[in-house]
Amino acid sequence: MAETPKDIDLQECENLIKQIRDVISVNIVMGEDKKIEEIHVLAEENRNAKQLVRDIETLLRVEYGIELDHKKISIVQLQKGQNITRDKRVKINAISYSLQGNQLEAIVELASAKKTCQGRSVGINSRRNNLRLFAEATLEAVNGFLEDGITLTLEDVAPFSLGSKNIMTTAVTLLREGVEEYLIGSAVIKQDEREAVVRATLGAINRRVPFA
Helix, strand or coil: CCCCCCCCCHHHHHHHHCCCCCEEEEEEEEEECCCEEEEEEEEECCCCCHHHHHHHHHHHHHHHHCCHHHHHEEEEEECCCCCCCCCHHCCCEHHHHHHHCEEEEEEEEEEECEEEEEEEEEEEEEHHHHHHHHHHHHHHHHHECCCCEEEEEEEEEEEEEEEEEEEEEEEEEEEECEEEEEEEEECCCCCCHHHHHHHHHHHCCCCCCEEE
């Protein structure tokens, strides 16, 4: 008799998958029925992608009693020598806010392997401006990690629909040595728009900006 599937804690499940050998990062997309629709994995190329898929299928079967179609698992593998490493990227440590009247203060704390930095931004608490405040707070926190001579400016942030998903997109201008580069980041809105803003902002810059 098949085991009854258990409810999935998204963060816990992503962390479990990241423990599989050669997995670098994981993004799980859940449907409205709280079932897994897609799993996107970034991995090193030391092992065959099919083996990684089998490992993920086995983990889900053992830990959650889920028989997941392998077609829902996508693997992107880095070629040897590509400069994308865990310790050169920053990750979300905490997201919070305070509200006084119609003024909202967005607070974003980011962490690297070496240190933690916090960014803040204050402004009118309208829905659109609310999103900008969290993007601005993210960039302010990022400033604490930047090497000299790099400037990041928020251009825009906006949600949109793509198929059946709601997506958050952030546009950032990178200025380095007099050269401008327009960067775009996006993230699936899972539960919290604010978290999606932070993830989208980091997605725009994490692979383009050298962190000190």
